[in-house]
Amino acid sequence: MANSSTLKTTETADHELVAASASGEVASFEAEKLSLVEKGHRFFHANPTAAPAIVLLLAVIVFSLIIGDRFLTPFNMSLILQQVTIIGILGIAQTLIILTAGIDLSVGAIMVLTSVVMGKMAIDIGLPPEISLLIGIATGALAGYINGLLVTLFRLPPFIVTLGTWNIFFALNLWYSKSETIRSQAIEQTAPLLHWTGRTIELFGAKLTYGSLLMLALFALIWYALNWTAWGKHVYATGDDPGAASLAGIRTNRILMSVYIVAGAICAIAAWALIGRIGSVSPQAGMTANLDSITAVVIGGCSLFGGRGSIFGTLIGALVVGVFRNGLALAGVDVLWQEFTVGLLIIVAVGMDQWIRRV
């Protein structure tokens, strides 16, 4: 042992002399020759939304060719936008959770529960619609807070936590609503604000709902928060490697809590869009919304392992699903093939993610 250490010193001196006389450049490579696959890999790695955007573009082109004029009209495009509004908004909440390497199975249940709260407050209790709306959003935030607390304080896996709260929130929703629907007419008379998201404005033949515009505004807002604030950087860092993030000084539990609370509040905004879309408040609405929101996020290129993905990917993901459903329906294809296609898209998207994540 002793000999080897002393030997090392003299050796060190020599080889360091050589190193010192070398050029100052730190290892650089000759202009690299990359295969097409490697180039593609780099491109998709640097641009996570590129793959879903290409799929969306191809889908639009192919359906235009098959279906003809009826497909690529402003009216039909705005119809697709209307159809993806609720899933899109829930997808924003889901994206935030998935970026932290979690998953939220309760988004649909939070949406339905908060829609019932909004309806009950406005119609049964007779509060002003603005206040009812705010109470609904606060309820959503509280539901998210409960999820966040279970994930951070009790260190339970998000999948299990939200599987549990999904059932709990849904049961609460049935109990509170007594499984009764609040009729559209009653809402229109006493709380028209709750229907605002369903109203349309016409623009070059497109029929845009305020709900769709609200969705786009929310996407822009969360995009800003994720990309232009420290909070956003911390969300990515926490999802990427929570241990490293906390050593780097980030209070990861606080970040997780904030993400779950914001996600809950966004689900309540989806509830508003839901009321506008179906007119009534139904405790049975939006049953498939949970999984559809995950589908949009996954097709949008967000990694289920956290820390990777972009919020606009989710918008594109939701649009891809919307375009396929709409296009296949217009082409007269049976509904079951729509489900089949969406299933294929999910698997392809996850496969792509596995490939892209490799550095």
Added chain:
Amino acid sequence: MNIEKATVLQARGLVKRYGHVTALDGADFDLYPGEILAVIGDNGAGKSSLIKALSGALVPDRGTVKLDNETVNFKSPMDARNAGIETVYQNLAVAPSLDIADNLYLGREQLRPGILGTVFRMLDKKAMHDNARQKLSELGLLTIQNINQAVETLSGGQRQGVAVARSAAFAKHVVIMDEPTAALGVKESRRVLNLIKDVRDRGLSVVLISHNMPHVFEVADRIHIHRLGKRHAVIRPDTHTMSEAVAIMTGALDPHEHAAGAFAA
């Protein structure tokens, strides 16, 4: 022991248990102003646990930590950082999907001046990128083609360069480095050693954990030998040889039997 000198960072009787494993078993620690203190010890001796207890990354079960002679209770690495202690952890603590500039500024982001910063909390990306580029080139640690490059696309050594640069660029009081040259090439290691000396010459104190004896003996003012979760001895490069240090570290030599004693300050 000799007369008490003012310490920058001091610990007494630190204990940390992980289930049945005792990582720290009543460890003491002293760091003086403007010195480079090397910490050496076998794998699993508890070196990383010691510096984590000093930097807020773990809360010890027992024991006290004093910064400038005042007891501190760091609850998180952020607390230590706010007190001017920067740390390079053995596992680097970088966020792979964020870029180099983001990583340098992680947890201390700069906001835009005016209403954009105060109300909209908007990041000053340009300033952070420019400063990051400047800091990296000043340190001469790594040439980076693109400051917007995700850290996951860097080599292991380059990532270590980012972590070292982060600590050196922001330190105000103490820099702690846990094996900062483990993944580095000869030339890059040399730069880090020079950087450590520069940091000391700026008047800061440095704690360097390393398994590389020539490096330790070259830069250290004092050497803290850690063994079985405790401070076993403190020696100086001019009182002990490398082989004696290794012998003490492995338990082959009783430090008290050495002419210079177990705690040469």
